[in-house]
Amino acid sequence: MNKTWRHRPPAAFRLDDDRVVVDRPGEARSAGNLVRIKPETEFDALAITVQEQAQSSRRGLHWGTLFWTGLGGLILLAAGVAVADLITDLFSRNRELGALGLALAVLAAVSLVVIAVREIAGLMRLTTVEKLRQRATDMIAGDDRAEARALVQELLELTRRMPHLARSRVNLEGHFGEIIDGADLVRLAERELMTPLDQQARALVSAAATRVSVVTALNPRAIIDMLFVLASALVLVRRLAFLYGVRPGALGFGRLIRHVVIHLAMTGGLATSDNLIQQMLGHGIAAKLSARLGEGVLNGLLTARLGLAAIDVIRPMPFAALPRPTLRDLMSEVLRGFGDGDERQRSPEPNLAMPEVP
Amino acid sequence: MDEFLEQIRLATQALAEFGVHLFNPTIRLGVTGLSHAGKTVFITALVHGLTRGGRFPIFEAMATGRIARAYLAPQPDDAVPRFDYEAHINALVGSRLWPASTRQISELRVVIEYQSLNGYQRTLTLDIVDYPGEWLLDLPLLTKTYEEWASESLRLSRQRPRADLAKDWHLHLATLKPEGAEDEQEALTASRLFTEYLSACREKSYAMSLLPPGRFLMPGDLANTPALTFAPLELSSEGPPPAGSLWAMMRRRYESYRTVVVRPFFRDHFARLDRQIVLVDALAAINAGPDALADLEHALDQVLNCFQTGRRTLLSALLRPRIDKILLAATKADHLHHTSHDRLEAILRRLTKDATAKAELTGSHVDVIALAAVRATREATVRRGRQQQLPCVLGVPVAGETIAGETFDGETEAAIFPGDLPDDPKELLGDDKSNFQGLATASPKNADFRFLRVRPPVLELTENGILALPHIRLDRALQFLIGDRLA
Numbered sequence A: 001m002n003k004t005w006r007h008r009p010p011a012a013f014r015l016d017d018d019r020v021v022v023d024r025p026g027e028a029r030s031a032g033n034l035v036r037i038k039p040e041t042e043f044d045a046l047a048i049t050v051q052e053q054a055q056s057s058r059r060g061l062h063w064g065t066l067f068w069t070g071l072g073g074l075i076l077l078a079a080g081v082a083v084a085d086l087i088t089d090l091f092s093r094n095r096e097l098g099a100l101g102l103a104l105a106v107l108a109a110v111s112l113v114v115i116a117v118r119e120i121a122g123l124m125r126l127t128t129v130e131k132l133r134q135r136a137t138d139m140i141a142g143d144d145r146a147e148a149r150a151l152v153q154e155l156l157e158l159t160r161r162m163p164h165l166a167r168s169r170v171n172l173e174g175h176f177g178e179i180i181d182g183a184d185l186v187r188l189a190e191r192e193l194m195t196p197l198d199q200q201a202r203a204l205v206s207a208a209a210t211r212v213s214v215v216t217a218l219n220p221r222a223i224i225d226m227l228f229v230l231a232s233a234l235v236l237v238r239r240l241a242f243l244y245g246v247r248p249g250a251l252g253f254g255r256l257i258r259h260v261v262i263h264l265a266m267t268g269g270l271a272t273s274d275n276l277i278q279q280m281l282g283h284g285i286a287a288k289l290s291a292r293l294g295e296g297v298l299n300g301l302l303t304a305r306l307g308l309a310a311i312d313v314i315r316p317m318p319f320a321a322l323p324r325p326t327l328r329d330l331m332s333e334v335l336r337g338f339g340d341g342d343e344r345q346r347s348p349e350p351n352l353a354m355p356e357v358p
Numbered sequence B: 001m002d003e004f005l006e007q008i009r010l011a012t013q014a015l016a017e018f019g020v021h022l023f024n025p026t027i028r029l030g031v032t033g034l035s036h037a038g039k040t041v042f043i044t045a046l047v048h049g050l051t052r053g054g055r056f057p058i059f060e061a062m063a064t065g066r067i068a069r070a071y072l073a074p075q076p077d078d079a080v081p082r083f084d085y086e087a088h089i090n091a092l093v094g095s096r097l098w099p100a101s102t103r104q105i106s107e108l109r110v111v112i113e114y115q116s117l118n119g120y121q122r123t124l125t126l127d128i129v130d131y132p133g134e135w136l137l138d139l140p141l142l143t144k145t146y147e148e149w150a151s152e153s154l155r156l157s158r159q160r161p162r163a164d165l166a167k168d169w170h171l172h173l174a175t176l177k178p179e180g181a182e183d184e185q186e187a188l189t190a191s192r193l194f195t196e197y198l199s200a201c202r203e204k205s206y207a208m209s210l211l212p213p214g215r216f217l218m219p220g221d222l223a224n225t226p227a228l229t230f231a232p233l234e235l236s237s238e239g240p241p242p243a244g245s246l247w248a249m250m251r252r253r254y255e256s257y258r259t260v261v262v263r264p265f266f267r268d269h270f271a272r273l274d275r276q277i278v279l280v281d282a283l284a285a286i287n288a289g290p291d292a293l294a295d296l297e298h299a300l301d302q303v304l305n306c307f308q309t310g311r312r313t314l315l316s317a318l319l320r321p322r323i324d325k326i327l328l329a330a331t332k333a334d335h336l337h338h339t340s341h342d343r344l345e346a347i348l349r350r351l352t353k354d355a356t357a358k359a360e361l362t363g364s365h366v367d368v369i370a371l372a373a374v375r376a377t378r379e380a381t382v383r384r385g386r387q388q389q390l391p392c393v394l395g396v397p398v399a400g401e402t403i404a405g406e407t408f409d410g411e412t413e414a415a416i417f418p419g420d421l422p423d424d425p426k427e428l429l430g431d432d433k434s435n436f437q438g439l440a441t442a443s444p445k446n447a448d449f450r451f452l453r454v455r456p457p458v459l460e461l462t463e464n465g466i467l468a469l470p471h472i473r474l475d476r477a478l479q480f481l482i483g484d485r486l487a
Helices: A063-093 A095-142 A145-158 A163-177 A182-218 A222-243 A250-289 A291-314 A327-339 B002-023 B039-052 B085-093 B133-143 B146-157 B167-174 B184-202 B246-269 B282-288 B290-304 B314-319 B338-351 B353-361 B474-486
Strands: A011-014 A020-022 A035-040 B026-033 B067-073 B106-115 B121-130 B275-280 B325-330 B365-370 B378-384 B388-395 B414-417
Touching: A035 B388, A063 A095, A095 A145, A095 A182, A095 A250, A145 A163, A145 A182, A163 A182, A182 A222, A182 A291, A182 A327, A222 A250, A222 A291, A250 A291, A291 A327, B002 B026, B002 B246, B026 B039, B026 B133, B026 B474, B039 B067, B039 B085, B039 B106, B039 B121, B039 B275, B039 B474, B121 B474, B133 B246, B133 B290, B146 B246, B167 B184, B184 B246, B275 B290, B275 B474, B282 B290, B282 B338, B290 B338, B290 B353, B325 B338, B325 B353, B325 B474, B338 B353, B338 B365, B353 B365, B365 B474, B378 B414
Parallel strands: A020 A035, B026 B121, B026 B275, B275 B325, B325 B365
Antiparallel strands: A011 B414, A035 B378, B067 B106, B106 B121, B378 B388, B388 B414
């Protein structure tokens, strides 16, 4: 043997050798220092290490947070004292009334805790989704096999409650036994899991945009327009969030809306550069035909753009293997729907209407 | 002048094909690889996967069901034999044997009917050529004169470990006088000894790659013709050879070898490629040792420099087709555990570093993968004693393979640990490369790497009852090579 090479030397183990044991799943392991062979059906032997995300850049105390914490605490204290006073008061009047008051107070407290937990869970889901997207983006550049597998596992977990993705999930899990590189696995997961969701998201956005256009064009009162546009926007974002598995609570929804608006503001400039002329032209022609019609198209456009921004914020993966929906093709759908009138509203996707798999 | 005429010829050819391709989109896929790199297996697996619906999750068009069907069609060149796909697949699946060395050129055409992303029904024609890998080494001769080639061959043959193998030829060479009168018998002997030296270099334990001219090793239908009866001479003087001398005769024959053999081969099969996959059997070279690896590096460099790479433009499509995507694939990746695949890729990337940099500079896309067109092994972890864990592959080694003192009969299944590839390819390829030993310098028992050849797998059935060949990253290769043309 030469001594300069410091790696392990080659070796072979015949499976028919008496000293060799092949592990089969489910069999008890016998002791002894034989050679033991463990066939890998999947890469379960791999130690999957997930790198911790860097802490968010916002560190240290924030006066706003402190203020809200203080104020919230005070209000909570005041409410507590008031309730305590009320219950003592009730007890002094009548024993039964007091007991009822106490029970109600406990009920309120318990449900407050549940609500708080769910809110926190919702907020955390939102954060998870953002992190997942960031990690998927890194993975496509980094091409790390073990990390990509961990990421796809988490995605499967996230989509576990979507019955119409059952087949996609099984397909994806079937590919785990094969040797697929990190970036490819992420793209494969995107194609399998996101294709149906993207289709539904598109349908949701264009349906909302069509509705807004039609209502704005037909409605004589400006204030109702405004309210309707606002309400549809909120409903749209909420539906999209549920569609992509985020399920935010009230607080989470508030934060989501904030992110969407920020995203819209940030990408608005970019999007205008390529679409503005064509939009303005379209709007201009529509406005020439009728002022109300022009307004309708404009409002529909805004809704569609909001929907696209929301998809960008909510989707747990970046658009890598699949094309990002563009305002142009959404608007062409909207205008088509608009021209045909309201009765040709898009029917809900068959997937949504399907009964849940038990 | 000759070169200029050749360019015009190529341009005319390209122009004529451009018209045809306008109506019938075609990709000429160049499957490039030295001998024993796995070209035939790759083509067989590719055609089988396309036509019979393989498991290709990464090949988007097939995974999403946009490919309606793919079928074999009559090939365009009537003078070229057909690639015997059926025989190869039967040998692989039926008797579990790898195809024998390719002895002559053959061609196959696959037509893919697919629906484009925006819904149009389209077809894409894929032309694939298989040829003996030895012939690939002729391409660098296109730019070399006889004198250049002779001095280069002599220099190579005096290096370790070739010098031992070339002993007989060198002895005979010393008796030859280049300026002396031409002599057919001397030429015959020289060329025979030279050929013997070349084939000795190719033996598994040496696994040398840079062995031009290719037809000496795989003559095809030109065996015993004067075009193949020449050899390098020891030339001391410059300038044109004296008329009627041995030198002049050798030189004339070398020239006719280039015009009769090399140039048509290049013109018909390499000058008009659109996409290229370069299959490299790096594992065989690692098996043999540092010298074989260095030799492989030179051979790849010379071969890859023959190809016209660059971005595809209208002008280039009209006059001189260019290769806009090159995939470098380290084949037989199933001979090692998947945790080592990245290292194998790093080694290949390093072997082809100069050629890759040049191709990328001209605007081509280059990717490097570890590939197994047909996967013949499963993976396993072997635990020996208390601590030691070895990542192994499970397979049936071909009869006669040896490792660590054990010889296989071609029937026994075994777990094979071929040796650890280093994280840093420099350890294998750096200047201090002599620190690992291959079969060229050590006995099979003491070699630092033993990548065993494994018999083709026992095949599984898909849902449709059709045999599906297992593979490693064949779908990724397809996605890279033709995925964008199926969009």
